[in-house]
Amino acid sequence: MTPISFSPWGMFLNAGPVVRCVMILLAAASLLTWTIFIAKSAELLRVRHKLSKAEKALEEANTLDLGEEWTRENASIAHTLVMAxxxxxxxxxxIPDDGEGLKERIVLHLERLEAAEGRRLVRGTGVLATIGATSPFIGLFGTVWGIMTSFTGIAASRATSLAVVAPGIAEALLATALGLVAAIPAVVIYNHLARQTASCRAQVADLTALVMRLVSRDLGRAQMRMGQDNIVRLAQQRHDALAAAE
Known part of the structure; x- marks a missing residue:
């Protein structure tokens, strides 16, 4: 009689078709989890680096035009915000107003861009939440099905010794173990990426504030020039009136 292998691979080969399909699904989910982790980590690292450079450029810029020029080569949301x-x-x-209406319209536009960037940053992480929530139950389903198959075989063979019962139950419990192996890293990675994404979104919010500061500066300069022009015009009118009176 060939000895039964209790290694994970041996138990996978000896498992029934349903349990084997469950194990393959959980292995694929685990592979997908680590693929998303590597891809999103690289993406968020790159985004944070670009946002940091853009934030420094906007911090040093004195006008909106300079901000547009200094962020032109930065492939991030910063240049999009400035151009908006x-x-x-x-x-x-x-449109004649005191600048407050313009600020409100710009803020509304920037908020929409900021929200769209936030949705783009979290893209793909929802799969991790799904894997973390469902993998234990998928593994449990494989375990229940495997135990049911083992008990059916025991009843058919009329054998109740531990040597007959143990292999089927061990193969069934392997599905639960794989479910936990897939779920635990998915939950941990999801929380890690959520923190990284929140940090990137905070940087985008800082960029929005910096853009609005540049807009406010430009509006203030425009109003100051307008006030100076009015003073010059009034002085010229007064001078003309005095000259006409003489």
Whole structure:
């Protein structure tokens, strides 16, 4: 009689078709988890580096035009935010207001871009949550099915010795173990990526604030120039009136 192997591979080969399919599904889920972890970690690291460079550039910029120029080569959301503010300012050039209406319109546009960037950053992490929540139950299903098959075989063979019962139960319990192996890393990685994503979203919010600060500076300079022009015009009118009176 060939001895039964209790190694994971041997138990996988000796398992029934349903339990074997469950094990393959859980192994694929585990492989997908680590693939997402590597891909998203590299992506978030790259995004954080670009956002840090853009934040430094906008911090040093004195006008919105300089901010657009210094973030032009930075392939991040920063240049998109600056261009959105510049576009809205250009489209609102024919609207007379004190600047508050323009600021409100720019903020609304930037908030939409910020939300879209947040959705892009979390893309793919929902799969990890699904794997972490469902893998234990998938493994438990394989275990229950394997134990049911083992008991059916025991009843058919009318043998109740431990040597007959143990292999089937061990193969069934392997499915639960694989479910936990797939679920635990998925939950840990999901929480880790959630923290990294939250950090990136905070950086995007900082960029939005920096862009609005540049917009406020430009509006303040424009109003100051307008005030100076008014003073010069009033002085010229007064001078003309005095000259006409003489």
């Amino acid at each position: 503010a510049e576009t809205e300012r250009r489209r609102s050039a024919d």
